[in-house]
Amino acid sequence: MKAYADSLQHALGKEDNDSIKAQIHIQLINYWLYRDTTVAHKHLMEGRALSVNYPYLYGMSYYAEGLYYFNSDAGKSVNAYLKADTILGQLKTREAYIARSNLWNNIAVQKQRKDDDRGHVDVLLNKAIPLAEKAKDSATMAFEYSAVGVSFMNMSQYEKAVPYFNNAINILRHKPSQQPRLVTAYGRAAENYIELNKFPEARAALDSLHAILAPYPDSEHHSLYYMGEGMYYHKLEAYDKAINYFDMGIRSANGTLKDYRIQELNFQKVKTQVAAEKYNDARQLLIKLMNDPEVMDFYGNRIETYDNLAKVYAGLGNMKEAYHWQKEYTILNDSLNDSKLKKDVNALEQKYNNAEKEKRIARLEAENKIALLSARNNRLINWLLGVISVSLLITVILSYSNYKKNKKLAVEKENSYQAQVQKLKQEQQLVSVQAMLKGEERERKRMAQDLHDGLGGILAGVRMNLSEVESKVTQTFQNEIDKIITNVDISLRELRRIAHNLMPETLLRFGLVNALDDLCKSYQAPGINIEFQVYEMNTKMSDNKQLTIYRIIQELLSNALRHSKATEIIVQCSQNKNKCFITVEDNGKGFDPDLPENKKGLGLTNLKNRVKSMKGKLDINSDTEGTIVNIELNVG
Structure with missing residues (x-):
């Protein structure tokens, strides 16, 4: 356990992701809970602060709080478990169901501790x-x-x-x-x-x-086995053998349940000593148990101790002490039974009160029916007297109602028409955006091909001719020729870079994930670190969609490097069924996306158009510590 905790602590020092750090803090609580509660509480608070934006981990922080108070404050423990159940109950995942099952099991244990x-x-x-x-x-x-x-x-x-x-x-x-x-x-x-x-x-x-x-000779569970053997031989009246097994169990007890297991074994041992008429041994062990506040804090342990003391002193012939402990046992047992009886009586009383309430409700309903019949007769007489005037009034009301209804229908038709017009406008706008982007990509592809096949071929030819001339010229022009060749090489590389940006060859040949990885590496430079993280991306989506995702991330990286002066950039891509999620985070100086000059920027406009073309959502959070862009796209 110590090595495991040390490895977690080491990982915590190196980790930057809040959700992973929160998870490590919550795991460390289990290690420190039985060693240093102050350290455990520190991990609890830090884990909760980091998990606020992650519902499962936030719920698990309250689960851990339930464990923290489990043995010291039952009320706080149960309240924390109930809070965790409320949070985790909103999640329909296997992990949430397992956590909720375990926390309800722990709530059940608290009831068991109260003899319920x-x-x-x-x-x-x-x-x-x-x-x-x-x-x-x-x-x-x-x-x-x-x-x-x-x-x-x-x-x-x-x-x-x-x-x-x-x-x-x-x-x-x-x-x-x-x-x-x-x-x-x-x-x-x-x-x-x-x-x-x-x-x-x-x-x-x-x-x-x-x-x-x-x-596993050192396992803490041997104590449970020895207790079972002791009880078995006790029933067979092989008392010495039973006591020997109980002693072996006490010696082998260890682990977090050590004290509880030793208590169980000692009470079983006392029963056997009494049955074997080893009254002095039983008396010494009972006095030892009675002087342990933790043992005597439990109702059942006190009852069993008093009962066995009465039997021991009776066996020793000390009837005065036997009577005293029998009396203590009877008082405590009667108190327990009285408490249970009160609970049962209260339950019966509650049922009786509910039955009486139902009777009163039925009686009131009958009285109301009689009153309603009387009122109905009176209303009938009044209605007969005023029927003529009411008929005229109804005619007026119906006419007015019909007028309002027709007016309302006209308004609803107008609203429906306007909604349809607006929908058509949006659909037309989306078609226009998609057509514009497709045209732009076709033009990019054509330009990339022309540059690569046309100008690229010419420059390559020039490079070859210069290489042939180089061997024929005198030493006087050798340095000049070398400079020209170097400039031609630089031009070729720049040409290839421009052609690659216009139409990434990696995307066409090896797919989206490899193309994005190459893109991130191509932007890296001294003092600029770009980390690319991908989770469960489905590369079977259409080429147009892959290209749109590529352009979106290319635009985000370009903006981060050109404007934010960032030194650390994280690019995350993941997919869940028909949804693709993109997050780009940097540590730059940030910007205000609501300022007019930023709204009119071509880069942000292109980004919004591409997101809109895939019926997606765009969210930008920026401050002086950096910018986080979250994008959700429909790829189905």
């Missing part, structure tokens, strides 16, 4: 598992099936737990990368079978668990 096993199961079955199914993430589903099984075990509904453990095991045993989760599923399934006295099934689960762990 029913709430725990409800959240898993109705929130976490459906999201894992949407993501088609069987590993996460299996993990949550196993968690449901544990909840049913906590409620002593062992038979209900069996199918959930089986589902988890059947999924995970076919996924080598999920062995830690498979180990947990086998371990809990074995414990469940032991509680059901199904010893062959328990033995099979424990043997499978041992086979997985055998190649």
Whole structure:
């Protein structure tokens, strides 16, 4: 883990992309969470600040906040998870579904910590598992099936737990990368079978668990295996063997769950010591547990401790202490049951109140019907008295209404006509732009060919003739001839460069991506770095569209180099189905695209025309620190 964290920190120092930096900060939180919470919180805040413009990463920053408060403040943890769910819920991606499934699983764990096993199961079955199914993430589903099984075990509904453990095991045993989760599923399934006295099934689960762990002698999961073996031999009344396994489990416990696992093993060990009538050993261990505030903070641990102390002191013949701890156990157990009873009573009361509300609503509706009938009779009498005057009024209203309706229809027809005219104008304008651009490209192609075949051929011939003359002239004219040849070579190179700009040969022969790469390299010079990044570009689009994209990027690079005095330029091209996305970012002095002199520039006008010809969108953000141009084009 340290090497992994160091590599992330090294990458963070070299990275300039905000989204990647945000992702690294969020990943580093997991490393520092159990080592230095101050450093973890610093990474959390920096990751969130960098991820504001990236919805998935922004949601994951709140997911990480939920983890940050998970063990210290349950309220803040749940609130952060709910915020993350709201943000990620707007995304319909597999990664978002997996993250939401995991955060709801963690919310379920917080309910379990409050002894609300029913709430725990409800959240898993109705929130976490459906999201894992949407993501088609069987590993996460299996993990949550196993968690449901544990909840049913906590409620002593062992038979209900069996199918959930089986589902988890059947999924995970076919996924080598999920062995830690498979180990947990086998371990809990074995414990469940032991509680059901199904010893062959328990033995099979424990043997499978041992086979997985055998190649990893230092694994923290050995403690889970040893606990299962201890419970197994406890049920078979082989108490010494069971205690030995519990001690092996305590010695092997390590990792982030070390303290929790040791607590489990100690409580199982106490049960076995009491059953083996080793009361003094049990009493010493119980006193040690009782002096640990973290252990006694959990309701269930206190109940189990008081119950076992009562049994231990009764076994030692100290009935006074036995009575005292039995009384403490009874008070605490009654309090817990009373709390659950109050919850059930409150639920029943809520149902009763809802039923009473429905009765009152039905009664009020009946009274309203009677009042409505009475009012209707009165209105009928009044209507009969005023029918003549109303008839005249209706005639006037209908006439006026008809007049307004006709007027409204006329206005709507006029608006529709104007809209159609405007649409035709826009379509005609688009056709004109496309025709103009096609004509421009044809003229560029013709000029490039004429320059290459005509003037280029003449210059090449001159170069050859001069080379022949060079060997025949005297030393007096040798230097002059060399100068002339050098100037002819320079002219040829410049001619080729102009012809290439007019019609890029790389685009015609090797496609758009190679042509853009060559274009970026051709603009590079001392003190000017141009980085070209391409993602999933489909080169099967028509030649006209490829050429338009090439011209757009050529224009953007030319503007950046001519006007902005930039030293760093990044060109990004990507495609998603029928959409092509272009981003060109520089660190130049920037400009105001809304100024009249900038609006009238030929370069910006050409750029807008080319974007319009592909029914695209153009967005320019510029300030004194540089310019970012984002373009979206339709290439379908």
